[in-house]
Amino acid sequence: xxxLPAPAYPAEVRARLEADAKEVIARYPDSxxxxxPLLHLVQSEEGYVSRTGMALCAELLGLTxxxxxxxxxxxxxxxxxxxxxYQVGVCTNTLCAVMGGDAIFDRLKQHLGVGNNETTEDGxxxxxxxxxxxxxxxxxxxxxxxxxxxxxxxxxxxxxxxDLIAGRTVEPxxxxxxxxxxxxxxxxxxxxxxxxxxxxxxxxxxxxxxxGLRLAKGEELHRKVVAxxxxxxxxxxxxxGAEHLSSHDAPQQTSASDPDHPAGxxxxxxx
Numbered sequence: 001x002x003x004l005p006a007p008a009y010p011a012e013v014r015a016r017l018e019a020d021a022k023e024v025i026a027r028y029p030d031s032x033x034x035x036x037p038l039l040h041l042v043q044s045e046e047g048y049v050s051r052t053g054m055a056l057c058a059e060l061l062g063l064t065x066x067x068x069x070x071x072x073x074x075x076x077x078x079x080x081x082x083x084x085x086y087q088v089g090v091c092t093n094t095l096c097a098v099m100g101g102d103a104i105f106d107r108l109k110q111h112l113g114v115g116n117n118e119t120t121e122d123g124x125x126x127x128x129x130x131x132x133x134x135x136x137x138x139x140x141x142x143x144x145x146x147x148x149x150x151x152x153x154x155x156x157x158x159x160x161x162x163d164l165i166a167g168r169t170v171e172p173x174x175x176x177x178x179x180x181x182x183x184x185x186x187x188x189x190x191x192x193x194x195x196x197x198x199x200x201x202x203x204x205x206x207x208x209x210x211x212g213l214r215l216a217k218g219e220e221l222h223r224k225v226v227a228x229x230x231x232x233x234x235x236x237x238x239x240x241g242a243e244h245l246s247s248h249d250a251p252q253q254t255s256a257s258d259p260d261h262p263a264g265x266x267x268x269x270x271x
Contacts, residue, residue, distance in 0.1 A: 006051035014056070017045060021060050024190060031061050035071055037189045039078050044185035048079035077188075084119045084126035085180050086164045089143045090157070091133040100153065101140040105129050107154035108161060124165045126181075137208035138173070145184040147172035176201045 009017065020041055025034045035057060042053030054068045061068075072078045079087075090096075090105040108127055112120050119126040133141045138150035142157050149160060150173040163170045170178055176198045179187075187193050214221060 003051070006055045009045075009052055009056065013045065017041065017056060018060070020189075020191070021056075025060065027190070032063060035061060035063070035068065036075075039068075039072055040185045040189035043078060044182045044189060047083050047085075047182050047185075048081055079126075082119070082123075083181060084124050085182075086125050086144050086161075086178075087128065087146075087181050087184075088125050088161060088164075089128050089130040089133070091131075091135075091139070091141045091143075092129040093132040095136045096133070096140040099139040104140055104142065104152055104154050104157045108157055111158050112161060120165070122165065125161055144170070144172070144178060145181050146188075147175045147178055149173055 008014065021034075021038055024037050024041065025031050028034045038057045038060065039049055039053070042056060043049050046053065049072045054072055055065055057063070058065045058068045073080065088108070090101055090108065092101045092105055105127075109115060112125060112127055114120055114125075114127050117126070117128050130143065133143050133148070135141045135148055135150065138148070140152050142149045142152045142160065144160070144164070149157075149170075152160075160170060172178055176193065177195065179193075179195065179198075193199055211221065
């Protein structure tokens with residue numbers, strides 16, 4: 001059924017948002033390029049992108065509400081319904097899942113009594129699974145309002161959400177101090193983070209992330225040793241303490257190329 005027009009913001013809220021929006025739009029030669037930060041701006045007001053917020057963006061940028069809605073529904077960083085003060089995202093992509101991300105997500109769903117993209121009754125925590133947090137060398141990773149909490153376990157993640165709900169201070173593994181979801185949205189809209197020390201706070205990548213940079217700088221890396229298969233090979237296996245970062249660091253013989261490990265006769269399709 002068709003919806004009624006979106007309700008308007010209160011006059012004082014609209015005036016404040018218009019003033020901020022004017023500052024954002026001035027950064028771009030084409031006003032419609034400001035749509036993404038403006039969606040963050042209205043999200044910082046209500047904690048999600050409401051129909052009222054999308055209508056304001058459309059009006060200020062000379063777009064249709066359909067055009068704004070198409071963008072707001074495309075990106076998962078824009079919430080379409082009220083969210084908690086803390087957006088807790090659990091990476092369940094391949095590496096994090098293998099390292100325990102699925103177990104963390106299942107534990108938090110049970111512990112909080114919510115499903116994916118649902119918020120606790122007290123409005124504190126919204127839980128969601130995320131496809132990739134781009135921090136594979138710290139897997140499994142949980143993000144709270146886009147700040148990293150690395151190398152998590154079901155137990156540590158449970159303690160994390162309990163601390164958030166109780167109002168206790170939690171410190172990200174790296175990056176800026178934690179703030180509310182609305183405050184995060186305003187920062188993503190392009191407004192400076194006024195909290196003391198927040199801008200200076202940062203976090204570096206892990207050792208695995210920096211291998212390419214080290215190679216580009218001409219640094220010599222330790223050789224990686226991968227033990228070949230076979231009885232004779234076991235005598236040549238790396239000694240304890242030898243670096244062995246991954247079984248994928250060097251090619252292994254396969255049945256197709258290794259006479260000692262034949263795959264057997266191949267049958268034609270249908271035989």
